[in-house]
Amino acid sequence: MGGFIVKERYNLEDFILLVRKLRDKDEGCPWDSVQTHDSIRQNFIEEAYEAVDAIDKRDNALLMEELGDVLLQVALHAEISREEGAFDIDDVVDTVCKKLVLRHPHIFKDLLVDTAEQVLSNWEDIKREEKHQQTATEAIEDLPRALPPLMMSQKVQKRAAYVGFDYPSVENAISDLETEIEQLKKAVEMGDNPLEEIGDVFFATVNVARLLELDAALAAERACAKFIERFKLLEATAIAGGIDLKSCDINRLKQLWNEAKYMQQSRS
Numbered sequence: 001m002g003g004f005i006v007k008e009r010y011n012l013e014d015f016i017l018l019v020r021k022l023r024d025k026d027e028g029c030p031w032d033s034v035q036t037h038d039s040i041r042q043n044f045i046e047e048a049y050e051a052v053d054a055i056d057k058r059d060n061a062l063l064m065e066e067l068g069d070v071l072l073q074v075a076l077h078a079e080i081s082r083e084e085g086a087f088d089i090d091d092v093v094d095t096v097c098k099k100l101v102l103r104h105p106h107i108f109k110d111l112l113v114d115t116a117e118q119v120l121s122n123w124e125d126i127k128r129e130e131k132h133q134q135t136a137t138e139a140i141e142d143l144p145r146a147l148p149p150l151m152m153s154q155k156v157q158k159r160a161a162y163v164g165f166d167y168p169s170v171e172n173a174i175s176d177l178e179t180e181i182e183q184l185k186k187a188v189e190m191g192d193n194p195l196e197e198i199g200d201v202f203f204a205t206v207n208v209a210r211l212l213e214l215d216a217a218l219a220a221e222r223a224c225a226k227f228i229e230r231f232k233l234l235e236a237t238a239i240a241g242g243i244d245l246k247s248c249d250i251n252r253l254k255q256l257w258n259e260a261k262y263m264q265q266s267r268s
Contacts, residue, residue, distance in 0.1 A: 016089055019075040023083070037080055044073040045146075102126060124162060136163040150217040153206040161210075170211040177204040226264075234260035 004017040022032035047069040054063035082088035103126050105111040113119055133139045139159045143152060167173045184197040209216040234256050238245050
């Protein structure tokens with residue numbers, strides 16, 4: 001692998017050479033050359049979210065750009081590790097290829113599967129065997145703590161359900177959610193710290209979503225988007241009518257909210 005050369009069109013090998021050039025301590029970029037795994041940790045998360053946003057927007061040009069930014073994060077971490085003598089980008093590629101071959105015995109061996117569900121079940125079994133996990137607790141504790149809380153909750157519940165710890169129906173989960181809400185009400189009435197009870201309500205809500213085969217994080221994301229759009233309509237109505245939201249009582253606010261809700265539903 002030679003040095004990086006400026007040209008009209010680049011390939012993956014050029015990209016790795018470019019990252020290595022940027023990281024060069026003598027001739028590289030003053031910013032790129034001093035980064036560490038820790039210093040760009042948050043960048044990785046942000047770039048992944050921006051790629052997801054491009055997917056949601058159905059914008060292929062933007063997605064291509066954002067995937068490049070995600071790839072840059074991969075390449076930077078791999079290059080930092082190569083400099084430290086730990087591993088390089090080829091080791092990363094080798095590892096993921098071997099993992100994919102191992103976890104697809106229905107493709108590379110003689111295992112027969114009929115459905116996508118069977119593929120996922122086999123994937124979990126093989127993963128647990130790889131990691132020498134003997135119990136469900138070990139599988140749950142293996143989850144990365146950096147996961148967003150709603151996603152973490154859903155994965156914890158899924159891994160517990162994998163060994164049979166689960167409600168038989170969504171109705172049971174809804175009943176549990178109602179119980180948690182009542183406990184939250186009592187905590188507020190008693191003047192207790194409601195943090196734990198609020199957490200239980202979130203966790204129970206995620207369980208309902210999981211049993212309905214819905215993504216709890218996506219549901220929350222769409223709820224936020226709906227709120228923002230409805231509040232935008234509410235505020236526009238208030239401004240047009242010379243209404244100061246800060247001076248409105250709860251009944252007036254509810255009225256404005258319902259008007260905005262009607263306008264939003266009329267547009268959909």
